[in-house]
Amino acid sequence: MAEITTAAKKVKLIVTRQDAPESAPYTEEFELNYRPGMNVISALMEIQRNPVNAKGDHTVPVCWEFNCLEEVCGACSMVINGKPRQACAALVDKLEQPIRIEPMKTFPVVRDLIIDRSRMFNALKRVKAWIPIDGTYDLGPGPRMPEKKRQWAYELSKCMTCGVCLEACPNVNEKTNFIGPAAISQVRLFNAHPTGEMNAEERLEALMEDGGIEGCGNSQNCVRACPKGIPLTTSIAEMNKQTTKHMFKRWLTS
Amino acid sequence: MKGFYSRKLHSLLGVIPLGFFILEHMITNFSAVEGGEQGFKDSVVWINSLPLVLILEIFGIWLPLLYHGVYGTYIALQAKPNNGRFRHERNLRYLLQRVTGVIALFFIGWHIWETRVQVALGNVTHEELGGLIHDIVSQPVFFMIYLISVLAVSFHFTNGLWSFMVSWGITIGPRAQRVSSYICMGLFVIVAVMFTWSLFVFRGMEFEASGTAMLHTLKTVIG
Ligand code: SF4
Ligand code: FES
Numbered sequence: 001m002a003e004i005t006t007a008a009k010k011v012k013l014i015v016t017r018q019d020a021p022e023s024a025p026y027t028e029e030f031e032l033n034y035r036p037g038m039n040v041i042s043a044l045m046e047i048q049r050n051p052v053n054a055k056g057d058h059t060v061p062v063c064w065e066f067n068c069l070e071e072v073c074g075a076c077s078m079v080i081n082g083k084p085r086q087a088c089a090a091l092v093d094k095l096e097q098p099i100r101i102e103p104m105k106t107f108p109v110v111r112d113l114i115i116d117r118s119r120m121f122n123a124l125k126r127v128k129a130w131i132p133i134d135g136t137y138d139l140g141p142g143p144r145m146p147e148k149k150r151q152w153a154y155e156l157s158k159c160m161t162c163g164v165c166l167e168a169c170p171n172v173n174e175k176t177n178f179i180g181p182a183a184i185s186q187v188r189l190f191n192a193h194p195t196g197e198m199n200a201e202e203r204l205e206a207l208m209e210d211g212g213i214e215g216c217g218n219s220q221n222c223v224r225a226c227p228k229g230i231p232l233t234t235s236i237a238e239m240n241k242q243t244t245k246h247m248f249k250r251w252l253t254s
Numbered sequence: 255m256k257g258f259y260s261r262k263l264h265s266l267l268g269v270i271p272l273g274f275f276i277l278e279h280m281i282t283n284f285s286a287v288e289g290g291e292q293g294f295k296d297s298v299v300w301i302n303s304l305p306l307v308l309i310l311e312i313f314g315i316w317l318p319l320l321y322h323g324v325y326g327t328y329i330a331l332q333a334k335p336n337n338g339r340f341r342h343e344r345n346l347r348y349l350l351q352r353v354t355g356v357i358a359l360f361f362i363g364w365h366i367w368e369t370r371v372q373v374a375l376g377n378v379t380h381e382e383l384g385g386l387i388h389d390i391v392s393q394p395v396f397f398m399i400y401l402i403s404v405l406a407v408s409f410h411f412t413n414g415l416w417s418f419m420v421s422w423g424i425t426i427g428p429r430a431q432r433v434s435s436y437i438c439m440g441l442f443v444i445v446a447v448m449f450t451w452s453l454f455v456f457r458g459m460e461f462e463a464s465g466t467a468m469l470h471t472l473k474t475v476i477g
């Protein structure tokens with residue numbers, strides 16, 4: 001008896017699809033057999049294996065991205081039941097049905113659930129989110145990082161550029177060129193590093209460019225949405241402090 | 255001017271001088287609660303007896319207000335609120351800050367037209383302002399508009415003070431921001447109550463006598 005009921009249990013998905021970057025989005029419904037421990041990725045894999053929609057019509061399999069399957073790569077971000085999050089960490093048991101799945105439309109949609117997060121990587125380039133260690137000769141070991149600092153900096157280093165914080169931010173949209181919370185927090189991370197600190201001013205100045213830190217409107221959605229629990233609003237306020245200080249310093253010393 | 259500086263200036267002007275002016279205005283209005291019509295008259299006369307009052311008005315109120323209003327509208331228009339998806343108090347305050355800012359802009363523009371501009375045109379004297387406001391807020395519709403607007407302005411100022419402290423890097427950690435939001439929301443209650451209280455007093459009988467005549471003058475001017 002018990003087996004029959006589990007076998008009959010269904011999972012209903014409503015997926016927002018889009019065939020090409022410029023084409024109009026539409027929704028398609030799917031009904032799958034429930035399996036214990038299912039997550040949104042395994043549900044989408046099921047559709048891939050058997051691309052038949054709820055009406056019983058054969059359809060094109062839904063496209064999406066994933067890599068790590070353990071919430072560390074950020075590739076599988078999508079909007080699930082209204083919340084931007086990682087599909088690999090979204091357990092079907094914990095989701096209200098029907099499960100609505102949409103792409104994170106803050107980013108350009110490539111196809112179905114695949115989005116183009118290039119703007120995030122460009123933002124990291126803009127703020128120079130790296131530590132220059134190459135020279136024409138051996139520069140030797142860098143200065144050590146105090147343990148206390150390492151502990152909070154490690155939290156910031158967990159960012160996987162997943163884009164959830166940008167999707168959650170009301171100031172990241174087509175009307176603005178706001179760089180978004182993730183890159184601002186990365187400036188704090190690289191400026192905290194003893195070697196990275198040597199280029200701290202370049203990164204602060206990048207945040208003072210148009211579309212930089214001034215774009216923050218304090219809705220504080222980012223810190224609540226970040227799957228890695230990164231203290232984004234603390235990072236933003238800290239960078240507000242450092243850019244403000246830098247502004248006065250530049251005025252008074254130049 | 256680069257966005258960074260214009261946004262910083264916008265945030266600063268909202269507190270200094272505009273925030274201070276709001277507090278000053280609140281205290282002036284409240285003198286009607288404490289000292290009645292005469293008390294209010296005395297306060298208005300006192301503030302207008304300050305040295306270089308026109309310069310103070312231009313650089314302490316009008317220009318900052320114009321900049322804060324215009325740039326603030328631009329900020330408000332750039333927002334794409336998502337309060338349905340993210341229901342929490344900070345996000346609500348983000349939306350309210352923009353909505354109350356727009357309300358404040360319209361209200362303040364209208365209010366300046368009714369009062370300061372009419373004084374400048376010679377239609378009203380400083381002594382008659384109390385009566386003028388009495389006539390306006392005695393009409394239920396205008397009273398409601400005034401009530402909503404002073405609440406909006408009070409919120410915009412006090413919540414703006416909270417985000418000023420974030421934007422200038424004064425309150426950084428979550429605890430500091432939480433404490434400052436309690437303080438700012440406490441200030442909101444105080445400012446809102448004082449403005450509202452004065453509004454009710456302006457509605458009262460005491461201001462009536464000198465008011466009715468003024469309304470007729472104003473009606474002939476505007477209408
Ligand atoms: S800060 Fe958090 S939400 Fe934003 S990109 Fe990084 S991991 Fe994703
Ligand atoms: S697949 Fe890497 S975060 Fe989901």
